[in-house]
Amino acid sequence: MNWCFENQYRNKSISVSRRWIDEVVGTKIGKQTRRTMFSIQEYKKLLQVSRKRIKDSHNSVVHYRREYLHQFIIFMVHSGLRTGETMNLRWNQVTFNRKKDRHKCFCDLKGVTGKSGTRDVITFFGSYFALQKIQQLKERYERPYRDQDKIFTHGFTRGLRTLLLDANLKTEKWGDKILTRDSKSFRSTYISWSLIRGESAEVISRNCGTSPAVIKNFYSKYIEIKSFRKQLSEITNYKSLYQNGK
Numbered sequence: 001m002n003w004c005f006e007n008q009y010r011n012k013s014i015s016v017s018r019r020w021i022d023e024v025v026g027t028k029i030g031k032q033t034r035r036t037m038f039s040i041q042e043y044k045k046l047l048q049v050s051r052k053r054i055k056d057s058h059n060s061v062v063h064y065r066r067e068y069l070h071q072f073i074i075f076m077v078h079s080g081l082r083t084g085e086t087m088n089l090r091w092n093q094v095t096f097n098r099k100k101d102r103h104k105c106f107c108d109l110k111g112v113t114g115k116s117g118t119r120d121v122i123t124f125f126g127s128y129f130a131l132q133k134i135q136q137l138k139e140r141y142e143r144p145y146r147d148q149d150k151i152f153t154h155g156f157t158r159g160l161r162t163l164l165l166d167a168n169l170k171t172e173k174w175g176d177k178i179l180t181r182d183s184k185s186f187r188s189t190y191i192s193w194s195l196i197r198g199e200s201a202e203v204i205s206r207n208c209g210t211s212p213a214v215i216k217n218f219y220s221k222y223i224e225i226k227s228f229r230k231q232l233s234e235i236t237n238y239k240s241l242y243q244n245g246k
Helices: 002-006 018-028 040-055 060-079 083-088 125-140 157-166 184-197 201-208 212-218 225-233 238-245
Strands: 094-097 106-114 117-122 171-174 177-180
Touching: 040 060, 040 157, 060 083, 060 125, 060 157, 060 184, 083 106, 094 125, 106 125, 117 201, 184 201, 201 212
Parallel strands: none
Antiparallel strands: 094 106, 106 117, 171 177
16 A cells, blocks of 8 residues: 555555545654544534434434434544444443443443454443443334344444534644544544543553554644643642652
8 A cells, every 4th residue: 555655556446545645654754643633622512513413303214323423422532442443343342330420430342353453441431321322222213232233333424524514523723734533533532532631651552452652653742731731730749749859
């Protein structure tokens, strides 16, 4: 694929994304490409527009698919899985871990398979409720499923594109570039938010099936310093810090 790009080889049967081309060129000339993501405000806006689209659905089929897409987004942002890994995930790979505090609920995902091999994944709380909502959605529309069935049974490419355009979030301006968002942006959002929360690159990379170098080169170096304001400015035990300093 590198050779095809460098020699301007064209073939209609080969589809190469703009992001992939940017990464090839960036790597070749020693530059890195920033991954697209959503800020918390943008994520909230996206879900708000999604809820409105669900409410405005003109029939049950549209309502079902839009609600499914809504939960797909929440699951992706709170799990950090790749799109392909998410689409191949089955119910029998999921263990629900319920806690009294809803923000401490999480899922264990067993044997997630992707381009980096097979791994176990621990998800953030939103994925727990997203999968429960999907179960309720299938029961409401009388669409039974088995443990060995895939959780996400159809693609979301067209619906997601329409939703992003409706929310005016399809593109993101970064410097003098206009970057395009897609389903991969949800994984990038998970990684970026995890870094801002203070998780180490090592822990994130193991959970996401990538390397600490990728986290550093494509994510952490592009997060604005103001995102770490709380970690850098707040001290929980000032007296202890002062004594240690002496």
